[in-house]
Amino acid sequence: MTTKETLKKYFGYDSFRGGQEELTSSILSGKDVLGIMPTGAGKSICFQLPAIMLEGITLVVSPLISLMQDQVRALIQSGIPAAYINSSLTYRQVEAALYNAKNGKYKLIYVAPERLLTPDFLTFARSVKISMLTVDEAHCISQWGQDFRPSYAEIPEFINQLEERPIVSAFTATATKRVREDILSLLKLQNPTVLVTGFNRENLYFEVQEPSNKMQALFDFLHENRDKSGIVYCFTRKTVEEVCEEINHQGHSALRYHAGLGDRERHQNQEDFLFDKVQIMVATNAFGMGIDKSNVGFVVHYNMPKDIESYYQEAGRAGRDGSEATCLMLYSGKDVVMNKWLIENAKDTLSVDEETATKLKERDYRRLRDMTFYARTTDCLRGYILRYFGESPKPHCGNCSNCGTKFETIDITKESQKILSCIARTGERFGAGVIIDVLKGSQSKRIKELEFDKLSTYNISQEDVHTLHSMIEFLVQQDYLHRDDGQYAILSFSSKSQNVLKGKVSLEMKLPKEVKSKVKENAKTRKSGTAILPPDREELFNSLKILRKQIADVQGVPPFVIFYDKALIEMCVQLPESEKQFLDISGVGDAKLAKYGERFLQIIKEYKKEKSIKTEPIMSKSVGQKSRKDNLKSLILPSEDVLKKIEIVEKPSQITFIAQAINLVMAEHECSTVSPIKISEWLMSQGYLKISEQEGKRTKIPSEKGLRFGISQEKREREKAKYSVNLYPSSMQEFIIEHICDILEFQTREKSKK
Template structure:
């Protein structure tokens, strides 16, 4: 009987498991439940796909992501694994065909949406066929404390109780803090699970935060340095997606756009254009990307700040999934915080699954997540360290692969400026007035706006006392004071700045207020510029494109860029050597080995120029 590593090599083309995968696979095969927390791109899918090929019957994979089902099933079939999915995109006749073939034992994996579990036809199938393993993907969706709670996930335990025999359960998620992990285990009813967090670090990802005065200009500069590379630009709203997509196309880039307000056909065309490399840039809201396993995404740019670190890391993690260097860049502006606050205040209004007390608790957690996301955008510490610390990991505090680690900082004594800012909040409080950060900065700078003049703020003693300092620098100092706990920001849709117990320390200058101010960062080339290139790589990509076009599928499902790069390094001359290439299993060797070996041979025999 084959073992797990043989299956890994035979079907997926890898010689060994990544960290954590083998332990999760072996535990499931031993009949024990697992909870695997692994970052996007770390290989969660293999942790249940490999056991599925060693266990009798059909393994169920419960996922909320329709696009993920189609993508993973196509990739599995390409690797020689019999698999299918069952969701609302199939016609009734197609659904009947899948149910019939599943009953006949033709599949090893069957992907289903949680809404499908309590339908009579599917329940009848589940009670008739052996189900040794149920894998719950995106398991954080069952927790109301998670960033993406979905009430439909609460149906899973009821479904499991109706099965003739309890299967082994595997719960998998990319991002889950300790309270969410506990919630997953309790709500799914995991039996003494092995809980394994492989670590959230993705060393191949470069992180950067910019605070541009002109976002469109900053975005254009970033895209110009990455022309020809595949990437995603995330925007916070549907309107901004359409505006940014129009700009990007106007700059001469092949860009598609995607948001939930588009009709289904338009979304499908945009997604396929991006997956099939007909468009190199996707401009989208967070409605795009869940479950999209496009391996050659070289950059993810956030045009707006997401409302929590979980969402940011999951979206940024769609870059560099094949292990190649990739860039994750966030363009921050204060308006992003206000947009996030608006979404939070209105997101739970229609959530009937939560009682009032729970809704308030969830709301406060979402507000705290937004604060942490804003702190990430403002920190002068290592960005990777900030992310990993947020998820409960300890690091040395210097990664050498983020914008903060690669930026020179000047340490300055900002005590006098800090006193001016806190004094302004104090003078406003004397008049029983509270305002937001933007208005405080305008008052200190001496702006003569209608709102300032009508409210009489131009008569404050602190009006215009920082007129020589750019408003942007005043905002930077104000954010530092809030982050250090010398000022507070209220909750709600329209937050205001208020004094707090530590404000007195600044006013009375009980200690210096020392901050780090970033200097200009050296220009940085796009990460993928370092990826293997040359005549052979170009020839292999062209061959891959021809094969993919004939088969009507994305090129990366034939071989990833990482596999092609490994071919360039190893230069295999026969089938045995071809099987040693990363990502080449027996099924793909049978289908494509002859063509790719011939291409490599032709390259090696060509006369040197």
Template sequence: MDKHSVLKGYFGHDSFREGQEVLVDAILSGHDALGIMPTGAGKSICYQVPALLMRGITIVVSPLISLMKDQVNALIGCGVRAAYLNSSLSAEQYGRALTLASQGAFSLIYCAPERLLTPSFLSFAENADIAMVTVDEAHCVSQWGQDFRPSYLRIPEFISRLRRRPIVSAFTATATQRVKEDIISMLRLNSPEQVVTSFDRQNLYFGVESPPDKYERLCGILERNTDKSGIIYATSRKNVEELCERLSHDGYSVTRYHAGLDDVEKHRNQDDFLYDRKRIMVATNAFGMGIDKSNVSFVIHFNMPLDIESYYQEAGRCGRDGSFGECILLFSQRDVRTCRYMIEHDSGDNGLDEQTLAIVKKGQLARLDKMQRYCQTTDCLRGYILRYFGEKAPDRCTCSNKGGCSNCDGEFEDMDITIESQKVLSCVYRLAQRKLSFGEAVIADILKGRSTAKVTGFSLETLSTFGIMPDSTLVSIKRIIRFLETEGCLAKNAYGSYELTSRARAVLIERKPVKMKVPKKTPVKALGTSKAGRNIERSTTRPELFWRLRSLRNRKAQEEKLPAYIIFNDSSLRDMCEKLPRTEEEFMYISGVGEAKCRKYAKDFTAEICRFLDEQKRQQTVK
């Protein structure tokens, strides 16, 4: 077999997506590889196809113990010999799996990084023919990444213990340039083939809202997504508990997930969501990494997350099959304070020494600042994300056939803030004269004329700029401060305090006009309405047939005790509705149908399609 026959025969795809074939070819040529590809871009194909063509075993290192079973079941459903080795197995099951692995029974073996150097696994690996070690969620190796895991630092030690160095491949959905460099260095990749595909998920709509009542707005969004599956992220366990209880009381099909639940409930709730027994998952960021559920239609952040990396990875869990996905963040200033508190009061229970922990916290605070700016920018939200990851972006964006974010959909007007900007910059200048510098909170207090402890402690009420913006709110003053930073008139020093830049002169001395975009004041829209919610989802040919095929898929999933998306995702069902296959040969042309699935499901699905067509023909005859 070659790469194309493996792609079609096992996974049912006629061609590779952007970036996949380059990485597949590099691995098959014996080179290390690094793929940075957004959620839904098909990272797994990049190592699964070579694994099925190479002699020997591919070890997939993944932190996702709770999801390895589903990942392996999906591969087995495609006819791939795969297994997982983790703590969910009994001692007898684990021993049996290792024995089979030693006999060459599996092409791919998934395991957690903590297990690599255990005596039993190491004994197996040292004597096995390991062709490749694949590191999934590779950003976890970097202390500058959003999910740093010290256990990932031991992966190179495991590789060094093997009798010969295998090919090493690494994959992640999000990585800045600094994190990418860390991945290459810390995993000791040898001149890897590097592919960074576009972070632009064209099927996703991004929105940021600051409603007076978050819960009321949340319910409005849920009402326009009736019968669709989605995830609601909240910052804390307490928020998750309260939201889940309130939504359940109000009649929503909902379950919960956070690190405080015992393993039994975690697995039960996760399965309820994956198997579509519950429509909505309310969770902390403990849920979701590696979730392959293809029919998630919306992701709502009830609270602002800690960084853009986490937000984009979590938001990207909807629309994985190419269908329209709605990503809405409900923002408030309180979210910023909560996130800052969480970072500053991290006890360091993850095994980091004080110096390393300080470095990690510094990076977290810097990323939090960028996250806050995303929530408050009036520029294109999609463009903000793309530029954050080093990608060029247009001034305005699109999603499907409509606007692609709430800012590009919204209406703005220019507000002259020249005088307000001069007051802010003058305040920073007066502080510098006293050899002082502060962050936005203290500057806003001075301008507002608030005699806080810090203001009086430094005698800042004696400044000429004290109280010169009494009619402005603290929120609006802080917004102007951040805008001036964005415009390059202010810059933060190493301590997070603001200082003037050379550009400030044009505003302060030369009286250069300053204008800031602000939303136009318009009547409040009815709950649940938005451009994103108006017929933006890709239409389905023959919707009645789609629902019949979906019901058939769900029955098959229940019989086989598998999540429905592992049988077929919604895009495969839509393709069936479009192509109307009536024979096994025709069924092989459906997207996502490989040889194993064709043998297993073609008869039942083509029979349902034939019944539908016969019924349609009889109805036409009666008319």
């Protein structure tokens, strides 16, 4: 079989995703590889698929028991023989697994790094043909990574002990340039293919809040997301206990997870979460690495993590199946203080020499500073993360809280002079808290003992505390102030400070002009990747979920191992009638068709009969352009090269002008043209516009989702008649162009209805 035939047969996918084919081909040609791919991008297939096709066994080094169990369950469901060897097995179970492996029963064996150099495993490894050694979560080998594990350092020694060196492949979701270099060097990868596919997760919505009451903010969010499964991360065991108890009191179902619990309770709670028996997991960062639960709809950080790497890895556990998901951080200044305490008391610096310990601490303070900047930035949150990992994103993503908040630019020169003057008069010896207390005229005992109430800068600011914090953060970020990375975050002058004090520069910064409830509203239609569940198919979706749960319970596996939500949604959209059509569903391979096809097809058949559905199934974007052309033969769809020629203007434009720019290029290349009215109707079908009735007139106006993407309204007057027009920013123009094939198909279907 070819790689694509193997991909379809075992995994149910018709085509590779970005980077998968290149990495797979490199492995099959005998090359080492390093793949840096974001969570949800399909890293596992990059080594699982070649493992099936290579002669012999593939060993997968994995850091967590839960990760091994999830992946082995999924492989077995797909008809791929696999096993894991770790501390959860008894000696006899390990013995049996190794015996079966020697006799060619498995293609993949997942193993904990601690077991590699044990005599029994080493004897086994030398007695069989190991075609590939895969290092999953490869960042764990680097001392400069966020999850350094000393046991990973044993991997190179294990490779050296083998009779014949296998192909070595390494994969991780988050790795800075230094960590990537460590992986290449420490694993001694030979002339490897190195592929960084990009870190962007378009389906994730990022938001930062700085609420006065975190618990209430959390409750408000959970109320808006009552039907979704999610994770709430907390700093400490105590906070986990408190938050979990309060969530349950609010009527949600939540369980806890932290290192202070017994192994049995931790394991049971994790299983209940994976098996959809409980909605929410409240946990420390001890939970989650490698958890393959596909339907996590949100990740909330109740406290700010210590670095961007940790945050993005943890947030990335949402939306693994491509569905829209929310990543919310509830920030407070106390989080910074706690993180600094953790840095000062870090255990990973106890086993290294003093010089290395100092460097690690400096590294951690730099990372904390970058994390704090993220929490306080007014720029695009997604862009901030992507720039941190070395990418060059667009300035406006349209899918984060900052891109959806209206800001105003204000002059802060005078207020900055007050701040700098106060820092100078207090001797450049204090952090932001003391400086703000002085500026606001605090009556605290400490301020009076220091006699700061006698300073000329005492009680001279009319700004609120939150705004002053934002201004100080801005001055630090723009290098007009220096903040010590130590525990007390002392503020002092930089080389640029005097320019502000002497009035040689003017400073402007963005502040929120309109702060609404920025939490993303519940979508009325479910989205999974590119497939949208129509509202009238919710009943069928629920029936398929019930069947999936019944099968999963009988087999003792999580429901998502049977089928992802994405596959169920596609079934509802496509309404397959035959086994051949069922195989067209993303994620359905030969093994799952044989096991489950008949039962799922029967439910779909009964649903169509009950609803008297005789029409052709609604088309999904995921069908692909070739299939779209077959079904809509009258359309001549543009290629990507044609779309690149369409002009995007920086100035927000009306839909008429956008359509003109599109059709000018389309006509030139003999492609179908689009009506501006149909573009508006399509945007309304996607939730970016809505109907408003005013004075008996029905007009299309931006929805909350549209406003977040930057669509605005402008009032105009012509011949004394007042009216409003919708204006679409460059990011929305680009979005429309990217989806022009879908809009053309929508236009054709609407015409055919008439």
